[in-house]
């Protein structure tokens with residue numbers, strides 16, 4: 262089970278934008294800030310826009326900013342924007358398969374195995390939902406957001 | 417993020433063996449019971465043996481049985497036997513990369529993003545650890561283990 266490398270990019274870009282409220286930052290600036298490939302980063306930023314985490318504007322002064330206050334963007338929002346909201350466990354109804362197949366009449370309810378895996382996935386989602394972007398940047402020493410503002414603001 | 421299809425096989429094989437205490441069941445029997453490919457199933461059973469979930473014996477009457485009581489095998493044991501215990505999120509220290517790179521002196525502690533992802537992974541693991549094989553089979557109507565015994569016992 263693996264989360265994509267681009268999730269780290271999305272998390273850092275979102276927390277960087279959170280440090281420069283009111284600024285619009287371009288893909289090129291974010292790519293340079295974190296040394297990431299512009300074209301592929303651009304796809305991830307589009308996913309964040311689609312999920313309502315960022316809002317994007319076009320044109321020479323275009324770019325990205327947060328679409329909502331930092332306290333209203335959870336880590337789960339970012340994770341699911343990039344990786345989707347699907348359960349990593351898929352029940353393929355093996356219980357109805359092979360020589361040991363149970364009759365359909367005994368399989369009307371979701372099986373205990375899948376229910377158990379669902380519950381763990383919900384625990385993971387709940388944990389990620391309990392952390393917001395405001396929490397992520399709340400612990401940074403003041404010098405870090407100051408520096409981010411200096412590097413990313415277009416004045 | 418995806419768990420391998422073979423995890424479902426491992427979960428079903430383990431719960432089937434839990435329903436036939438004292439029996440040794442061969443790979444071929446399990447493959448037929450669930451209509452699974454024998455060679456690939458055999459690899460998954462070997463992973464369960466390596467993790468101490470099953471014990472295997474060789475020879476004409478050889479096969480598999482649980483290595484421990486059902487109440488001492490957690491769902492997490494089975495999941496990690498098949499998929500490993502690694503965190504699906506990997507921190508590649510993007511904070512130390514690019515134009516915005518922080519100095520190493522400000523990166524001695526694990527970053528907040530990775531800590532957040534770690535915490536969610538622990539919540540997932542805790543949830544899977546709280547369910548045992550005994551719990552998984554505890555809810556089955558009595559007819560199901562009776563049937564499994566009839567189908568899998570070699571008399």
Ligand code: FES
Nearest residue numbers: 352354355356372
């Ligand atoms: S029947 Fe296999 S996990 Fe649901």
Ligand code: FES
Nearest residue numbers: 507509510511527
């Ligand atoms: S520095 Fe990127 S997640 Fe740790």
